[in-house]
Amino acid sequence: QLQLVESGGGLVQPGGSLRLSCAAAGFTLDYYTIGWFRQVPGKEREGVSCISRGGAIPKYADSVKGRFTISRDNAKPTVYLQMNSLKPEDTAVYYCAASPRFLCGSYYKTDFDSWGQGTQVTVST
Numbered sequence: 001q002l003q004l005v006e007s008g009g010g011l012v013q014p015g016g017s018l019r020l021s022c023a024a025a026g027f028t029l030d031y032y033t034i035g036w037f038r039q040v041p042g043k044e045r046e047g048v049s050c051i052s053r054g055g056a057i058p059k060y061a062d063s064v065k066g067r068f069t070i071s072r073d074n075a076k077p078t079v080y081l082q083m084n085s086l087k088p089e090d091t092a093v094y095y096c097a098a099s100p101r102f103l104c105g106s107y108y109k110t111d112f113d114s115w116g117q118g119t120q121v122t123v124s125t
Helices: none
Strands: 003-007 010-012 018-025 033-039 046-051 068-073 078-083 092-099 119-123
Touching (some): 003 092, 033 068, 046 068, 078 092
Parallel strands (some): 010 119
Antiparallel strands (some): 003 018, 018 078
């Protein structure tokens, strides 16, 4: 059973930074593509970023390009999402998810079959 645990969420002022972590347990991270998604009440869960097991360039949603950076440390094994210049519209529950796909592609949420429990990020004064 794949287990993913997110951490690092919290309350931050606009313009601030947070680093989310997605720790993997029970499986070898090397064999999985990892995505970060976010969801606000009443809206669909949307893809934020994805890093493939194939080593391709990571992908980002247009709304976070230039502000967020995804990285992975297979030895830990953990995937990180560094979030800078945060905006109130980044407020959401953030989830990480694992897919056996070699590349991210369009990283639809249906491509991912193991999910973490989520961590709340709130950007507010």
